[in-house]
Amino acid sequence: MAFYEQHAHPKPKTFISKYIISYDHKVIGKQFLWSGIFFLFVGGLMALMIRWSLGNAGEPFPIIGPLMFPETGGIIPPDVYAMLFTMHGTIMIFWAITPILIGAFGNFCIPLMIGCRDMAFPTLNMLSFWTFFLASIFILAGLFTPLGAAAGGWTSYPTLSTLVGSPGIGQTLWTLAIFITGASSTMGAINYITTVIVLRAPGMGYFDMPLTIWGIWLTSILNAIFLPVLGAGCLLLIFDRVMGTHFFLAGAAATTGSGDPVLFQHVFWIFGHPEVYILILPAWGIVSDVLAFFSRKPAFGAKATALCMTTISVLSILVYGHHMFTTQMSPLLTQTFMTLTMTISIPSSILFANWLGTLWKGSIRMNSPMLFALGVVFVFGLGGLTGLYLGTVTTDLFLHDTYFVVGHFHYTMAASVLLGGYCAIYFWFPKMFGKMLNEKLAYVHFFITFIGLNGVFGGMLLIGYGGMHRRIFNPFVYDFLEKLMPINNFVTVSALIMGFGQLFFVANFVYTLFFDKQENPGDNPWEVGTLEWTIPSPAPSYNFREIPVVKCGPHEMGNPNLTNGRDFQYQTEELVKA
Numbered sequence: 001m002a003f004y005e006q007h008a009h010p011k012p013k014t015f016i017s018k019y020i021i022s023y024d025h026k027v028i029g030k031q032f033l034w035s036g037i038f039f040l041f042v043g044g045l046m047a048l049m050i051r052w053s054l055g056n057a058g059e060p061f062p063i064i065g066p067l068m069f070p071e072t073g074g075i076i077p078p079d080v081y082a083m084l085f086t087m088h089g090t091i092m093i094f095w096a097i098t099p100i101l102i103g104a105f106g107n108f109c110i111p112l113m114i115g116c117r118d119m120a121f122p123t124l125n126m127l128s129f130w131t132f133f134l135a136s137i138f139i140l141a142g143l144f145t146p147l148g149a150a151a152g153g154w155t156s157y158p159t160l161s162t163l164v165g166s167p168g169i170g171q172t173l174w175t176l177a178i179f180i181t182g183a184s185s186t187m188g189a190i191n192y193i194t195t196v197i198v199l200r201a202p203g204m205g206y207f208d209m210p211l212t213i214w215g216i217w218l219t220s221i222l223n224a225i226f227l228p229v230l231g232a233g234c235l236l237l238i239f240d241r242v243m244g245t246h247f248f249l250a251g252a253a254a255t256t257g258s259g260d261p262v263l264f265q266h267v268f269w270i271f272g273h274p275e276v277y278i279l280i281l282p283a284w285g286i287v288s289d290v291l292a293f294f295s296r297k298p299a300f301g302a303k304a305t306a307l308c309m310t311t312i313s314v315l316s317i318l319v320y321g322h323h324m325f326t327t328q329m330s331p332l333l334t335q336t337f338m339t340l341t342m343t344i345s346i347p348s349s350i351l352f353a354n355w356l357g358t359l360w361k362g363s364i365r366m367n368s369p370m371l372f373a374l375g376v377v378f379v380f381g382l383g384g385l386t387g388l389y390l391g392t393v394t395t396d397l398f399l400h401d402t403y404f405v406v407g408h409f410h411y412t413m414a415a416s417v418l419l420g421g422y423c424a425i426y427f428w429f430p431k432m433f434g435k436m437l438n439e440k441l442a443y444v445h446f447f448i449t450f451i452g453l454n455g456v457f458g459g460m461l462l463i464g465y466g467g468m469h470r471r472i473f474n475p476f477v478y479d480f481l482e483k484l485m486p487i488n489n490f491v492t493v494s495a496l497i498m499g500f501g502q503l504f505f506v507a508n509f510v511y512t513l514f515f516d517k518q519e520n521p522g523d524n525p526w527e528v529g530t531l532e533w534t535i536p537s538p539a540p541s542y543n544f545r546e547i548p549v550v551k552c553g554p555h556e557m558g559n560p561n562l563t564n565g566r567d568f569q570y571q572t573e574e575l576v577k578a
Helices: 015-020 025-055 078-114 122-144 169-198 211-242 261-295 302-318 320-324 331-359 368-391 393-399 403-433 439-465 485-514
Strands: none
Touching: 025 078, 025 122, 025 403, 025 485, 078 122, 078 169, 078 211, 078 261, 078 403, 122 169, 169 211, 211 261, 211 302, 261 302, 261 320, 261 331, 261 368, 261 403, 302 331, 320 331, 331 368, 331 393, 368 393, 368 403, 368 439, 403 439, 403 485, 439 485
């Protein structure tokens, strides 16, 4: 294919065209990455403040506490605590995880890994980032309003999120920000779906795509279908708050014949449970590839893994009701949702078993991406097992509003996605920037993070099983919960350890990017065969001078018949028969 038959960007000549208003998917991916890392810091700081409040009730938050809360001497007040856990959850999901795994690596990896020069709609791609940036302004603006930011929980159920429960403008800005960032993600989803379908390199069938692309592509399909549902709910909530409507007004049904707060829960979780898989599918795909790359063998059951991810995506549409077992749902419905929830564990278990099959008898290389991938295997396995108790009606009725749910959710989502995001950063950093992150610092970062992470979320499971509620400012005024104080203090110390571990990542990232004068590690430092490693590092503005022709799958490694001095094949090479 000739050089200009497919859209290719001219090399940018100004600072603005190179770094600000860029149509290059790689630059847009980096913009999402920087944004996600910034909000990861903001959301992480809020998490530390939450843990400090729970573990050291009545004590001022160190260093910045007196500056932020001078009227209380640096002690976090109850209304601020409610704001913190609301904003922490919202920011981590929509402004940290989403931009890093979907915005950054979706943008960066899709064209490079399927062998095209850019996204199908470059202008829409550029607009998706700046729409996200606008939403970021709104979500942060709430922190500076007279009554503070939203404080109705990250789910913002009415009536907590109506004018009755949240009279300030902060909740309105929160709802507007969610609506706008949903529009941004929908733009990206349309772009990703179209690009994968239309612009795959010649010879690349769907099962020749790396599993990373499968994960991001399935995520995009779920985003395109269900983000408009959340957007509709947010729009109706804005109408209730600003225009005096009563879609979610409690008691409205008795006077006007319409209005029900539980309606918002249905709308939210119709999106909210697919959102769990929207966030985790990219991490699953990345881990499935990385385990194969660093085990130096083909991914075990790669087609089955892709089909399992597809099956999970379909079933995720049907199980949202298990979030609402405590809303006096009909017992017939609860049994149906419980059965479907248990069913979704079958393809999840096959996916997990395939990971173990990939590792079995592999020639494992313990580089930093592999460490984080192995961490995902552990925490997702533990998080998935704890989910069985919450998918069962009888146990969920006891555990639903406790810290057991928080521990399960964070193991399944926060831990898996955080470690998966770090895995992606360490793996594609050479392709993004032409440098290698320091492996020794990466090891320290991983082990401190992994130890602290399991202390935090494992401790949450224990105190949740003991009955600690997940939304009380100071639960230890109750005698039966006061006995859980030692475990709760352990969780807080673990959170501080985990936060300390992130300093090693920041130091590694900043030093390598701005101060390290290392030589370029080469075009393919990890020695893998996917298409992005067949071009120079960092990737040129046009990606591929000639569109590649794919002749084999992405995991052709460890073939004893290879005679070229390598233990892997590029996807552009004819498959050597084993």
